[in-house]
Amino acid sequence: MKKLLRDVSIMLWLPVLILLAWWFGSANSTSVYAPPLRVIMQTFAHDWLGERFVSDALPSIGKFAVGFVLAGIVGVVLGLLIGMSKWLGAALDPLIQFFRAIPPPAILPVALLIFGIGTTMNISVIVAGAVWPTLLNTIEGVRGLDPQVSDMTRSYRLSYSQRVFRVLLPAAAPQIFAGLRVTLQLSIILIVVSEMFASTAGIGFYVLNSQQMFAVPETWAGTIVLGLLGYIATAVFVLVERRVLSWHRGLFNATEKV
Numbered sequence: 001m002k003k004l005l006r007d008v009s010i011m012l013w014l015p016v017l018i019l020l021a022w023w024f025g026s027a028n029s030t031s032v033y034a035p036p037l038r039v040i041m042q043t044f045a046h047d048w049l050g051e052r053f054v055s056d057a058l059p060s061i062g063k064f065a066v067g068f069v070l071a072g073i074v075g076v077v078l079g080l081l082i083g084m085s086k087w088l089g090a091a092l093d094p095l096i097q098f099f100r101a102i103p104p105p106a107i108l109p110v111a112l113l114i115f116g117i118g119t120t121m122n123i124s125v126i127v128a129g130a131v132w133p134t135l136l137n138t139i140e141g142v143r144g145l146d147p148q149v150s151d152m153t154r155s156y157r158l159s160y161s162q163r164v165f166r167v168l169l170p171a172a173a174p175q176i177f178a179g180l181r182v183t184l185q186l187s188i189i190l191i192v193v194s195e196m197f198a199s200t201a202g203i204g205f206y207v208l209n210s211q212q213m214f215a216v217p218e219t220w221a222g223t224i225v226l227g228l229l230g231y232i233a234t235a236v237f238v239l240v241e242r243r244v245l246s247w248h249r250g251l252f253n254a255t256e257k258v
Contacts, residue, residue: 067126079138141172
């Protein structure tokens with residue numbers, strides 16, 4: 001319990017200090033562009049702790065979650081196939097380097113032409129723009145397997161599924177999760193961008209519409225919602241990562257002691 005309280009205190013002291021400084025520093029603000037934090041929080045509570053949470057936040061969270069999961073699955077599966085096959089890697093490398101160099105927001109016009117305005121377009125933009133870190137990290141993780149381990153799997157005549165699920169995936173897991181972490185951040189960015197340019201609901205639409213209507217407190221409130229979404233999603237991801245990679249941390253600590 002003491003360790004938990006200490007960790008929570010270390011995590012929260014700076015955000016709390018910043019919020020207190022913002023609260024008291026902006027208390028008497030008359031600026032149109034920087035209203036008092038009290039006004040922003042009132043707007044936040046009014047807009048996002050009621051019906052708008054259901055009409056805008058939940059759809060955005062759902063599209064973000066689906067897009068992130070699909071990008072992760074596509075990245076891991078293709079990464080495994082490419083990493084295990086030298087000729088497939090050589091054949092697809094030019095295409096991978098070409099498409100990964102395209103800025104993700106540039107995918108929006110193409111996605112709009114193909115899917116139109118809607119959920120499918122939002123999810124497709126996330127998958128197409130956020131898949132690359134997971135894909136590339138999976139490829140490198142699979143190719144980084146110790147040759148002696150690979151030889152051992154052949155000596156023990158492991159089946160294809162045993163090689164994949166008991167050797168390759170565990171060995172590449174640290175790099176895969178490093179790629180998934182970047183994919184997570186890109187997914188949050190892309191759901192906001194896609195909703196700003198082609199959507200009639202969602203957090204991104206709310207922020208852009210508030211800015212165009214010159215509703216400054218609402219713009220700040222929407223920005224806070226986006227920050228909270230990113231923070232909570234990252235916190236959940238870290239918990240899953242620690243759970244899945246607990247064996248890796250134990251092995252690393254044991255190696256250090258030796």
